[in-house]
Amino acid sequence: MPVRAILHVDMDAFYASVEQRDDPSLRGKPVLVGHDSRRGVVTTASYEARPSGARSAMPMMEALRLCPDAIVVPVRMARYVEVSEQVFAIFHRYTPLVQGLSLDEAFLDVTASQSLFGDGVAIARAIRSDIKRELHLTASAGVAPCRFVAKIASDLRKPDGLVAVREENVRRFLAPLAIEKMWGVGPKTAPKLRALGFNTLDDLARASVDTLERTLGSWGAHVGALARGEDDRDVDPDRAAKSVGAEQTYEQDLSGHDDIARTLLVHSERIAQRLIREGISARIVAIKLKYADFTLVSRRVTLPEAVADTQSIYAAALQQLERVDVTRARFRLTGVSCEGLVDGPPTLTLFPDRDAAKRRTLEKLAADVADKFGGAGITRATLLGAKDEPRLGATKKRTTRGD
């Protein structure tokens, strides 16, 4: 396979920069975008405000204590959506393979575009200069052979930065970086890792899968591979509209709440594995049941936070099962699917501690299901790529944080 050229492009202080561009009186000044009230939260701080420590997701009152001179402007989401569309239109000039992660950020696979527009670095330069010239905004970009490295690179010289990493330099580039640069390692997980002697990505790259799984649960192996720069995830332009599901038709119809629940657990585990492998999490969990007479029933729930672990998916699925009257009914198919996919691990239960006992219970339950319905009777559940699944909505929706 030829070396891929992946770009990660991220606008600088996006909402604040749009406000400063639209209102010249805000230029060069510390600006906080958000509600100026007790319960208001900062969505973003302009670069002039950042040295004070004011930053995204901080209560507005706290940010104003740190940066008393800041000008607070309200969020104008419709405006940012409009500008975002202009930014994405520029991305699409250079490749159809654009995967939006939020309003101001996307991965672009420009491997095949290089014969037309020059190498990855030339394309990143062209995109940044189009954005500057036409939209009067700045973007930072990373260029690398894979998504993980491109994303880290784009963040290194913000604002208005461009960092390119060639394939032969990937390991050297990643090695000295602090573990906090690892996808999903935040304020909760970092101290835990540091206590165990992991300080740099190189430490993670060298650790055994066993050690990583003991520390990080099911994300361990994935984290180790990323730390070595091994990341073959594709840039997937349709990802935002997709779902990950598992379903199963049984040779003998199922009946009874508990047996159905067990199948949902098996599906949930398969989905969790897939989400982890893809490095994504999901906001929506849906169940699907097909009665013996082929009638379909489905129930779905939108969760307050994205999840990616078996227990959370199963809990949501079970909750949906309670909404279906299963007494005296027989079912030929059960399924679970996760939609509303967002990039990255869940924000709250990062690296859930899945101890061995829990895992064993799960495996035992899965084995019970197989026993009960016969090793041959239980055909392998298929993990559906989204193409077979109904779309979330008629229109493609990019995920937006903070909404």
Ligand code: TTP
């Ligand atoms: P980011 O790209 O994370 O931040 P940014 O563009 O403001 O700053 P930079 O990339 O230069 O570090 O997020 C993009 C926009 O998303 C941001 O302008 C506001 C919004 N946002 C929220 O609403 N809530 C949040 O917690 C974060 C982090 C961002």
Ligand code: MG
């Ligand atoms: Mg940004």
